[in-house]
Amino acid sequence: MKDTVEITRHIALEKFLGAAEAWEDFPSDSEHAPDAARRLLAASAGICRMYPLNERPDAAMCVERLLEREGEQVLKAWLLSPNLERWIEQARDLDQILDGVQSRDVHQEFDHAAIDAWDELDQHGLAHYQARAVALSRGASLDRLNVLAGVLRRAEDFFADHLEVFLPAAASAAAVLASCRRDLLPSDPDLWRTTLIHRALAELHSSLDSEPEYEPLSNRDRQAIVDRAQQHRPSTNTTTPAKSDSPGRVRPSWSWLSETPMLMAADAAGPVPELIRVEWISPDEKGRAVTIVGPKSTDSVRINFRAPPAVLAELLAGKNAVLAGVESVIDNHGNAEFSSDSLRDAMARGVPDELRVTQSGDAWRRLS
Amino acid sequence: MSVPRPPLPIAFFAEDHAREHCCDHVMTRPEAHDWALIMPQYCDWADPANDEVLKVQAASLWSENPNANATALLTAYRTLIRKALLTSVRLGWWWEERKGTFSEWFGMDLNGIFVIWDRGVIRSAHLRRNGSMPTKETVDRCRNPLPRRRTECRIGKLLAVNDENRHCLFRDNHESVSRLYQTAYYQKRIGWTGSDIFVGRAPRLGKWRSLVAEDIDAAGGGS
Numbered sequence: 001m002k003d004t005v006e007i008t009r010h011i012a013l014e015k016f017l018g019a020a021e022a023w024e025d026f027p028s029d030s031e032h033a034p035d036a037a038r039r040l041l042a043a044s045a046g047i048c049r050m051y052p053l054n055e056r057p058d059a060a061m062c063v064e065r066l067l068e069r070e071g072e073q074v075l076k077a078w079l080l081s082p083n084l085e086r087w088i089e090q091a092r093d094l095d096q097i098l099d100g101v102q103s104r105d106v107h108q109e110f111d112h113a114a115i116d117a118w119d120e121l122d123q124h125g126l127a128h129y130q131a132r133a134v135a136l137s138r139g140a141s142l143d144r145l146n147v148l149a150g151v152l153r154r155a156e157d158f159f160a161d162h163l164e165v166f167l168p169a170a171a172s173a174a175a176v177l178a179s180c181r182r183d184l185l186p187s188d189p190d191l192w193r194t195t196l197i198h199r200a201l202a203e204l205h206s207s208l209d210s211e212p213e214y215e216p217l218s219n220r221d222r223q224a225i226v227d228r229a230q231q232h233r234p235s236t237n238t239t240t241p242a243k244s245d246s247p248g249r250v251r252p253s254w255s256w257l258s259e260t261p262m263l264m265a266a267d268a269a270g271p272v273p274e275l276i277r278v279e280w281i282s283p284d285e286k287g288r289a290v291t292i293v294g295p296k297s298t299d300s301v302r303i304n305f306r307a308p309p310a311v312l313a314e315l316l317a318g319k320n321a322v323l324a325g326v327e328s329v330i331d332n333h334g335n336a337e338f339s340s341d342s343l344r345d346a347m348a349r350g351v352p353d354e355l356r357v358t359q360s361g362d363a364w365r366r367l368s
Numbered sequence: 369m370s371v372p373r374p375p376l377p378i379a380f381f382a383e384d385h386a387r388e389h390c391c392d393h394v395m396t397r398p399e400a401h402d403w404a405l406i407m408p409q410y411c412d413w414a415d416p417a418n419d420e421v422l423k424v425q426a427a428s429l430w431s432e433n434p435n436a437n438a439t440a441l442l443t444a445y446r447t448l449i450r451k452a453l454l455t456s457v458r459l460g461w462w463w464e465e466r467k468g469t470f471s472e473w474f475g476m477d478l479n480g481i482f483v484i485w486d487r488g489v490i491r492s493a494h495l496r497r498n499g500s501m502p503t504k505e506t507v508d509r510c511r512n513p514l515p516r517r518r519t520e521c522r523i524g525k526l527l528a529v530n531d532e533n534r535h536c537l538f539r540d541n542h543e544s545v546s547r548l549y550q551t552a553y554y555q556k557r558i559g560w561t562g563s564d565i566f567v568g569r570a571p572r573l574g575k576w577r578s579l580v581a582e583d584i585d586a587a588g589g590g591s
Contacts, residue, residue: 007567014568017569032532086521086522093501097501097504109492112496116496171555175554273531
């Protein structure tokens with residue numbers, strides 16, 4: 001496989017060339033022209049993001065000349081294109097659905113829609129940047145542009161407040177960031193600003209540590225781990241449930257908490273487990289708490305509490321969250337970090353993985 | 369090493385699944401407008417710009433005796449997606465994603481129909497450009513056969529059925545499907561790939577017309 005940066009830049013170039021073809025295919029007064037104009041402006045800025053002027057591929061320079069010749073028509077057509085109001089409505093829909101996704105197919109559909117929404121926001125940001133550059137170079141009025149800028153800002157605000165909705169696009173965001181020119185900030189701060197949404201998403205993704213950076217084990221390696229683990233397994237049969245100390249003691253369901261990757265592999269009957277999503281619902285069923293863990297051991301487990309903004313602000317932010325007796329504090333974004341060592345200790349002592357808000361609060365019910 | 373051909377399932381997981389997809393995609397505006405571009409007889413069976421008509425037809429599919437027009441729409445949908453799957457495999461416009469031992473295939477045809485399938489069944493087939501999201505709540509299809517229709521959304525007018533509009537539909541869907549491929553690539557989920565169509569630009573109008581003509585020939589003259 002080609003290097004990520006190489007393939008990302010190739011895709012950006014192809015997008016630019018394709019956008020130029022689309023613009024040429026339609027007369028400037030056709031109903032498709034506004035969309036073609038948006039694509040052309042966005043793709044042009046996308047190339048500028050990745051290549052300094054003196055390093056741009058020859059094919060890209062040809063299209064640049066097209067934009068210089070027809071900039072006025074492109075700008076005029078773009079100003080007729082829809083703004084991001086519809087995007088904001090659709091993003092709100094995605095956010096509403098996020099907490100309720102149950103089936104695999106719907107989850108996949110949600111992921112695909114989130115990827116589309118993310119890219120559309122990026123494209124609008126790029127198009128806006130380039131349109132402003134064209135307008136300034138030609139002394140055109142910025143009135144309509146400024147109106148569209150207001151809608152773009154609202155869309156970006158929504159994005160910033162709902163990063164988790166767009167998490168499926170995090171890998172693409174990271175790839176674009178890695179492919180941007182190193183001197184982007186000093187040479188073009190306005191264009192650099194279009195990468196802020198990429199940074200926000202990439203940072204959230206890396207903080208969740210949801211992508212294991214390892215190759216799946218081969219069958220031979222997996223068997224070697226099983227053999228080695230069996231040599232060191234305690235004499236007690238761990239698959240036999242321990243006797244209860246007291247009647248009615250609930251067996252803890254900690255299967256989602258990674259001990260070490262090796263032990264997980266040794267105990268797995270099938271393929272090495274990948275991402276595990278664990279979800280709880282509040283006693284009044286108005287709030288959800290979610291954590292996503294992978295087999296790679298981490299220092300902490302982050303649980304994200306999701307609720308309508310007013311509920312989050314009034315009832316959750318700043319409160320203690322308690323998981324199996326281990327305490328943390330819910331921050332303004334609804335996140336609470338729990339020490340992995342403390343959780344493993346609780347697991348080893350047989351404490352159930354019950355989640356509460358404050359020590360005296362009712363237990364949140366596990367959904368998965 | 370030659371690329372192994374993907375499996376070619378012929379049907380959805382269950383009859384209900386096919387009906388759900390027909391309602392959620394073919395009969396739900398604004399995506400219904402796009403289906404009318406590629407389904408020549410759509411307007412004979414329903415008005416794709418009329419929510420009330422579409423709702424009646426969709427409800428009919430969930431009744432004990434679906435009417436002839438609703439059945440015809442469902443049959444046409446099945447035929448189109450089966451053909452879309454075959455075309456995507458023939459052109460190499462597909463990729464495989466793997467999760468452990470489970471594989472899933474994703475492909476696109478010359479109409480822009482995006483198909484998802486596994487070894488046994490077709491899981492989904494839709495046009496991405498104007499798709500609507502599912503609802504959070506479980507739906508009673510007999511009472512609400514079109515749960516994805518958001519009546520508060522403004523929808524543009526129907527487009528004329530011509531090559532330019534069909535090509536636009538194809539190109540828009542190619543862009544969206546390419547995003548999904550690229551995301552899967554960055555997430556290292558890709559297994560086999562049929563071609564590099566999803567990292568390149570879409571065929572231009574003239575080339576697209578040639579491919580459509582070849583596709584008709586490959587299908588034995590029917591479309």
